Amino acid sequence: MSDIVLLTSIIFTPTIGSIVLLLFHPKSEESMKNWGLFVTAVTFVLTLFLLKDFDSTQAGMQFTSTIPWIPHWGVNYQLGVDGISLPLVLLTSLISMLAMMASWSITKQVKGYLMLFLLLETGMLGVFMALDFFLFYVFWEVMLLPMYFLIGIWGGPRKEYAAIKFFLYTLVGGVLMFIAMLMFYFGSADSSQGILPTFDLLRLAEIGQGLVPGVTFSPTVQSIAFVLLFIGFAIKLPSLPFHTWLPDAHVEAPTPISMILAGVLLKMGGYGILRIAFPLCPYGAQWGAYALVLIGVVSILYGAFAAMAQTDFKRLVAYSSVSHMGYVLVGMAVWTIGADGVTVGRDYWVQGMNAAMFQMLGHGISSAGMFFIVGVIYDRVHHRDLNKFGGLAGLMPLYTGFAAGLFFAGLGLPGLCGFIGEVFVTLSAWNYSKLLAVFVASGVILTAGYILWTIQRVFFGPEYKGPHPEALTQMNGREIAIASVLLFFAVVLGVFPNTMFSLMGASMEQLVSAMDIGYQNAVQTVNDIQTTMLK
Numbered sequence: 001m002s003d004i005v006l007l008t009s010i011i012f013t014p015t016i017g018s019i020v021l022l023l024f025h026p027k028s029e030e031s032m033k034n035w036g037l038f039v040t041a042v043t044f045v046l047t048l049f050l051l052k053d054f055d056s057t058q059a060g061m062q063f064t065s066t067i068p069w070i071p072h073w074g075v076n077y078q079l080g081v082d083g084i085s086l087p088l089v090l091l092t093s094l095i096s097m098l099a100m101m102a103s104w105s106i107t108k109q110v111k112g113y114l115m116l117f118l119l120l121e122t123g124m125l126g127v128f129m130a131l132d133f134f135l136f137y138v139f140w141e142v143m144l145l146p147m148y149f150l151i152g153i154w155g156g157p158r159k160e161y162a163a164i165k166f167f168l169y170t171l172v173g174g175v176l177m178f179i180a181m182l183m184f185y186f187g188s189a190d191s192s193q194g195i196l197p198t199f200d201l202l203r204l205a206e207i208g209q210g211l212v213p214g215v216t217f218s219p220t221v222q223s224i225a226f227v228l229l230f231i232g233f234a235i236k237l238p239s240l241p242f243h244t245w246l247p248d249a250h251v252e253a254p255t256p257i258s259m260i261l262a263g264v265l266l267k268m269g270g271y272g273i274l275r276i277a278f279p280l281c282p283y284g285a286q287w288g289a290y291a292l293v294l295i296g297v298v299s300i301l302y303g304a305f306a307a308m309a310q311t312d313f314k315r316l317v318a319y320s321s322v323s324h325m326g327y328v329l330v331g332m333a334v335w336t337i338g339a340d341g342v343t344v345g346r347d348y349w350v351q352g353m354n355a356a357m358f359q360m361l362g363h364g365i366s367s368a369g370m371f372f373i374v375g376v377i378y379d380r381v382h383h384r385d386l387n388k389f390g391g392l393a394g395l396m397p398l399y400t401g402f403a404a405g406l407f408f409a410g411l412g413l414p415g416l417c418g419f420i421g422e423v424f425v426t427l428s429a430w431n432y433s434k435l436l437a438v439f440v441a442s443g444v445i446l447t448a449g450y451i452l453w454t455i456q457r458v459f460f461g462p463e464y465k466g467p468h469p470e471a472l473t474q475m476n477g478r479e480i481a482i483a484s485v486l487l488f489f490a491v492v493l494g495v496f497p498n499t500m501f502s503l504m505g506a507s508m509e510q511l512v513s514a515m516d517i518g519y520q521n522a523v524q525t526v527n528d529i530q531t532t533m534l535k
Helices: 003-023 029-052 085-105 110-129 133-142 144-154 159-187 201-208 219-236 245-252 255-280 282-287 289-308 313-333 346-381 397-411 417-432 434-459 477-495 498-534
Strands: 062-070 075-081
Touching: 003 029, 003 062, 003 075, 003 085, 003 110, 029 085, 029 110, 075 085, 075 110, 075 133, 085 110, 085 255, 085 346, 085 477, 085 498, 110 133, 110 144, 110 255, 133 144, 133 159, 133 201, 133 255, 144 159, 144 255, 159 201, 159 219, 159 245, 201 255, 219 255, 219 282, 219 498, 245 255, 245 313, 255 282, 255 313, 255 346, 255 498, 282 289, 282 498, 289 313, 289 434, 313 346, 313 417, 313 434, 346 397, 346 417, 346 477, 346 498, 397 417, 397 434, 397 477, 417 434, 417 477, 477 498
Parallel strands: none
Antiparallel strands: 062 075
16 A cells, blocks of 8 residues: 555545445434444554554654645645654544544434544544645644534533634634744745745745755744744643633533543644644744743643632543643753753753653543543433532442543553653753742642542542432443553553654654754854844
8 A cells, every 4th residue: 555545545534434424324323323433443443554664763754645736836735644743643543433432422413423523533634644734724624613513513501602612712723823834835935046935844844944045934933933833732732821712612522522622632732833833943942942831830730720629520621631731831842052052951852852742642541531431420420510429439330440540540640641741741841940840740749639539529438419320320331442442551651651752752853953953043043144234
């Protein structure tokens, strides 16, 4: 199978599956759900073929393919993966398959739900594989409408409000990204030398790093574009103060969509920073590094305190995502430049970047698991009030065991997926700022506080005193399968973290080196301008 066929098959198999659903009778709901599960399973298997042929020792893009799409404007259908994008492609296909398994609780307009779900998966996979900025933007926007309808039609009592809020926040971020994209597109051309504008992300990264003779992005352009890109991606991450759409969207979304939101969509913000904002704007990234670390620290603490204050089980998990994704931002931004313009503690920054990436993967597993656990109990008793739970350990022992394992993964217990990312982000932050590292470490303590308190209130203590006590039945086979897979990967990533570090290591080293070169070239440009002005 050729590279272009494999990558295209991974992206558009869900779309083909969505179209085939039109042939099903509207009342054959079980058959449609089985078909949706089959399509997501095939997509997952195709990503495993990608993993099998991936060479982790190579830092650059692999499986690259380029086909002219809109030649007049230099737009190409350009795909590829490296050590940064491949783990997220695997995470997307896995969580999508598990979320589809969790969709058996959907009983309203099943055909429309499944079609939108599969279109959403195409958009997510396309974002992680696109190497053309215009194509990246198209896939980014493709996700918007399916998610809007999935929340707005199949959500909870305030679904319209949550869906509109999600739509507006994401739309604003997309507009800012679009402005930055145009800045890069027109800035990549030089008519006097016959250099045409381009949307090629690899080419734009070389220009941003000052490696293309005759054309460059000035430090001012990089700084402005970085702010625009960061806001656009921070909305999706989410970071303070752009996070307020997330709790509402999570609370109102059906369980499978909450799994997708937490497990995949939030990772697109971090990926966008790594794939676009950092390599295209190395000067802007260094210029804003301290602000990014500070925003990450505040997000960690705010998300933890906000989670501790919640009485809604699902809202608590939603705010925990704000806290956990703060570690991602801290790990990516601990870039220290000495007086001579040389990166100080380079190994710590590489460690921080790898830890941030691992945190995205670990959080993708643990947060999807926590939302699924909440969904299992909500489907039975139809409420999420923590003050009305209690004593579930005696009534649902198997459910309690899965819940404890997945919530401990979110807590960061050693041996589970949440531990590795948080610890190495904290270690890398110590080299950057000891004071900020102390605050980062305190987030681990706060997380343990609200997770343990939640487990105590829900599973132990007094007997259950909420509505529908007769519905507290054991997990069925489908629910056990979903929880087992999530807990399995939580353990595997926690015990064998090198399974992911080995994939991403070479690509992260290359990214750090490129940003070092790009920053030094930008500083040299500033010095040359100042020298010219003085003369």
